[in-house]
Amino acid sequence: MKNQHILVTGCAGFIGSQVALRLLSAGCTVVGVDNVNHYYDVQLKHDRLDQLLHYESFTFHQMDIEDRESIENLFSTEQFTSVIHLAAQAGVRYSKENPFQYINSNIVGFMSILEACRKHPISHLLYASSSSVYGANTNLPFSVNDNVDHPLSLYAATKKANELMAHSYSHLYNIPTTGLRFFTVYGPWGRPDMALFIFAKAIMEGRSIDIYNNGLMMRDFTYIDDIVEGIIRLLPLAPDNNPLWDSSISDPGNSMAPYKVYNIGNNNPVQLMDFITTLEHHLGKKAKKNYMPMQDGDVPETYAEINSLVDLIGYRPKTSIDIGIGKFVDWYVHYYANRVVASKSV
Template identity: 55%
Template sequence: MNEMTTLRPVIVTGAAGFIGMHVCERLLARGEQVVGIDAITPYYDPALKRARLATLEHHPGFKFHKIDLADFAAVTRVFDEVSPDRVVHLAAQPGVRASIDDPITSIRANCDGFVTVLEAGRRHGLAHLVYASSSSVYGANRTLPYSTEHSVNHPVSLYAASKKANELMAHTFAHVHKLPVTGLRFFTVYGPWGRPDMAAYLFTRAIFANEPIRIFNKGDMWRDFTYVDDIVEGVIRTLDRPAAPNPAWNAERPENSSSYAPYRVYNIGNNRSVNLMEFVETLEKIIGKPAIRQLLPMQAGDVLETRADISALQRDVGFSPSTSIADGLGRFVEWYRKYHGV
């Protein structure tokens, strides 16, 4: 067991989500007690969320609470019962387009929910809070690869703005309450149990159903696709290394990714962009049939390319993603066939 593990449970919010389920599995596998929180919202089919939970609930080390994180009284009750020393906060209202269509829900889930977790964590003196930020914070920035030292002052969706707000809120709690907080800017994560609104799931379902796949900007887009097992390894390694003040931080030449407070922000991705057409062609080969391609213009809120500079996370926790797009998509399609009985 890792030296950071203790008898006190770890709370994982968004435990019924894609990354949350995999993080819970990894923590349980190394002997942790895990308390999952999730609201099971209908952003996508709740049956998939319940199926993820079913894979966890047979484990004696796992407990689950169905809670809306914006309900401070309910969250406080769980924290009082559990008395955690670490939290992995992954719950959110995802989706760039969803935030444009329904801004109120996005802000309530992503900002109200986060400040609830921060305050409950502060009251319990957490040793470390790791939370999900997003590559979307880079917004209109076109300098690649994206670095945590780049400006993130020009978001192009409310989802991105909510994630930048999370980083600002986290720093405030690190400053005022000395709460150790680390934000991870996730890039495009895929793999078994993935979200049905993401490219791997959407494209695979359409190919099997002989339906057209929608390819925006006519395929002239690149994404830093990262396999979920690689991501989870990075999350756990980060959790085991609580954020600490940077003694070299200079207020006259401030770094964006660290602070005089116990605060860190990292990119977590694959450090390689894959063209959307290459992604589709790889799926076609794995499935063994061609996709019906519907080429569409660029969507509002989208960006042309994402690629993560992960050097800081490599340096500090030894993060080293290793899964190729062919291997990762192969495992995803294998899971998809089994889950859907294809």
């Protein structure tokens, strides 16, 4: 991988920053793109970027991916070997408040990336989809062979649209694309809008936590290192055309085109209340609990079927909730203690 020249979009984000770090440590040249928006704590994003900027082989461009001219110029100048597209407007609930932001970033932005890949051919485009695409599907575990035509949020609809857009470009222009349906990623440097971050902050501050669906929820929580390992192993494994693909056999995860979709999750769903109990244990403090009904756009359970991915890359997520939450708490306490010290010294 040392001779790879890779674009990572969303490099100031949770997954993007950790993927970029792993690539840089492996000797790759990485160009990062991020608009560093204010959806959540900008200081956290800058601190993630600071880790990357220690590497001479990393270059950062602050830009919107929906800015077609800037993206085109970047591809023309850099001539990337592959692209890991992780930039997006995230969040199921926020998509009810700000729907046009999702269209701009997740639809128009992805179109900019696809068009740039068409004009400047690459060996592989990996892009972020989401377990949210399963929507009203109740078949468990969720399989890439399942129908995903009933999204329950606009965010999920944009991610399903990304998969369809990628397929059309794989078919028309022979661009190898792989979509990754992420399942509840957590860990150090995580997103403040995610449950683990929200719960930890509230518990430490003595505030109550909102527990939706009265706690009757399960999530396939997946530790960040397992996600990164999967992405790194997939990068050199670009899909090929498949002349044996049969349209009479429904298989949405495959195609005659160089196109694949995979679940990337822990394959071991955890009860939300067990998740909270583990967090309480590592924080050494009990949570004040406020039980709430299910929110619009949420689903009661996620559970990833990952056999096709495991067979391909020879790796299965292995980080337990106890170890993962423990590492998150260690990071969280250290990171915010240092931020408080730094702010007082200014």
